[in-house]
Amino acid sequence: MTIVDDRTVGTSAAVRSKGSGLGGYILTRFLLIIPTVFILVTLVFFLMRVVGDPITASVGGRLSAAQLAERLAEAGYDRPLHVQYFEYLGQIFSGDFGRTITDNRAISEILVTYGTATLELVIYALIVALVVGIPFGMLAARLRDRWPDAVLRVSAILFYATPVFFAGLLLKLVFSVWLGWFPLSGRATSSTQLTLSGISGSSGINMLDALRTGRMDLIGDVAAHAVLPALALGLLTAGVFLRLVRTNLIGTLGRDYVDAARSRGVSESRLVRKHAYRPALIPIITVMGMQIALLLGGAILTETTFEWRGLGFQLAQYLGARDFVAVQGIVAMLAVIVAVTNFIVDVVAALIDPRVRY
Amino acid sequence: MSEPLLTESEPPGTIDETVVVHGTSAEPRWKKLPLIWQLRRSVGLQRGMLVAGLALCVFFILLAVFAPLIAPYSYNQLSGPDGNFPRQAPPSAEFLWGTTVGGYDVFSRVVWGARTALLVVVVAIVGSLFLGVLLGLVSGYLGGWLDRVLVTIADAIYAFPSLLLAIVLSIVISGGRASFLGGILAAGLSITVVFVPQYFRVVRAETVRLKAEPFVESARVIGTSTPRILGRHVLRNATRSLPLILTLNASEAILTLAGLGFLGFGINPTAGAEWGYDLNRAISDVASGIWWTGVFPGAAIVLLVLGVTLVGESLNDLSDPRLRIRRRVKGVLITSPPEPVTEGAPT
Secondary structure (H helix, E strand, O other): OHHHHHHHHHHHHHHHOOOOHHHHHHHHHHHOHHHHHHHHHHHHHHHHHHOOOHHHHHHHHHOOHHHHHHHHHHHOOOOOHHHHHHHHHHHHHOOOOOEOOOOOOEHHHHHHHHHHHHHHHHHHHHHHHHHHHHHHHHHHHHOOOOHHHHHHHHHHHHHHHOOHHHHHHHHHHHHHHHOOOOOOOOOOOHHHHHHHHHOOOOOOOHHHHHHHHOOHHHHHHHHHHHHHHHHHHHHHHHHHHHHHHHHHHHHHHOOHHHHHHHHOOOOHHHHHHHHHHHHHHHHHHHHHHHHHHHHHHHHHHHHHHHOOOOHHHHHHHHHHOOOHHHHHHHHHHHHHHHHHHHHHHHHHHHHHOHHHHO | OOOOOOOOOOOHHHOOOOOOOOOOOOOOHHHHOHHHHHHHHOOHHHHHHHHHHHHHHHHHHHHHHOHHHHOOOOOOOOEEOOEEOOOOOOOOOOOOOOEOOOOOEHHHHHHHHHHHHHHHHHHHHHHHHHHHHHHHHHHHHHOHHHHHHHHHHHHHHHOOOHHHHHHHHHHHHHOOOOOHHHHHHHHHHHHHHHHHHHHHHHHHHHHHHHHOOHHHHHHHHOOOOHHHHHHHHHHHHHOOOHHHHHHHHHHHHHHHHHHHHHOOOOOOOOOOOOHHHHHHHHHHHHOOOOOHHHHHHHHHHHHHHHHHHHHHHHHHHHHOOOOOOOOOOOOOOOOOOOOHHHHOOOO
């Protein structure tokens, strides 16, 4: 966790000199999104072009040389690299991430169609992570170096050490194939999905739509499908939270003001509840933002494991089809999402903890 | 209750020191080597974790080195003297852990997979250590616009999902289809790029701190060349926290390799055994209740990552005086044992 701490300090230190108060901080932090996105997009663009053009990579074997040249000229891949690069940058700033080669869809349309599914999965996973990670982290810190702490810490490492797709495989095997408690894969049974997509103003977030219909069978079906993917992805992050809460709480419990409170006769439980938790939990907010990157990476694997039709599942499909324009587009788009999420998290952290912004 | 053990007998003077100066004690040199030094200082639970982690690591290293002797078949062997191997056969005497949908022997592929995983880890760590430390030293020491540009780039890469970046890089390096060596290099280098910012960040921060230290300044005053200052004075003092990042990265490298393999961007099954690829193929087996194709390679990943992480965790705790469990002084009667929480508080 030292790395994480280092980053928080770095960001705030970089911003501190320019910002004046909260407004200034938010503005500077917002402007920092631009170089981040710019660098990643540039990096991905040039890296992908090192291999050659995406059309040859995708359909090169199946076309004659003349047809291929025609397709290349059509898509503009025969022009100089820097011309293509600046055009690409211009497109991105107007929100156009290109079109896929294999099924000719706009990347932004893919975000709209599948992004909600990924969002839904990430929210479930975050809930699991917080519900499991924070209480158990606190428990481990209070019972430090006794057997519950040992058990919890080893399980946290185990959660971290288990790749999401293996956790998913085990969960599927035990709870779906052997016990038959939960469905094997997908976001909902096809009839439920049809009903949900059919209602007017469908949000694309299945649980929200199901709640709006108020039908218990739909809600139950959506929930049952969500349990295993949420556990697989959530437990991975829960391990990170558990370790973080434990280390931070041990840190604050060792502070002078806690000792002072103890010497005044404040009870041990009140000490932990009133004095030590709050400062120990602030870093969680920051780390939660960092976890978005981990969660998105994990979502790709989780969605593939559970055939959860979200962005990650789609990305894996395009990867398999060698559609590198689609891959590049989705990766660039995720770069924007990650940068914006980190911005929001930093602002929230600044609102909670005044030390960040001064 | 895991109270610190009182098994070691050492003179009281060396036991409960809070600050240990490496060079001054009269202990033999080998006892001060990184892992051995920590192993000797650890007690109780922390020693248990460290020992367990080291044991797992050693086990997998042996597995990787002696793979041809341990595995009954080769990783890409599809037929024996009695004809083709059966597909999806359950564990038996002939196929210890059964066979996969493609007809490979699961046990042999798990054993050979250790070799692939460890090679990738070595490539990734050597690469990112070299690049990250070099860039961190230069950037931190020279400062200026180069430093600012490198920091911004490192921050951008650092905040991005490492798996995505590794995917992009493995497309670039191998086009997603690779031979054994090509695949190892592709996976290793993709992971390298993801990890360089972490080493860069840590070494740079230390370098910026050390730059202002009197001993660096005096070296500069007497006209020492910049490379020599960096190599002799800064580098040696800036590498304190590297072992910890190293173990963290080793475990992440294994997970990234498996993730790449799972998405079909690892090493071709005919060119080398890779656990992530095997798990990818096992996902569809699960629906029909075939568990042996997935459980064994998955368990191998978990155990190896667990081993490396346990070592890293213990090293982290042992290097942090607030988290380190101290050895009780032998023969001293502790009438009221301190609270577990206050015990490790900095004194």
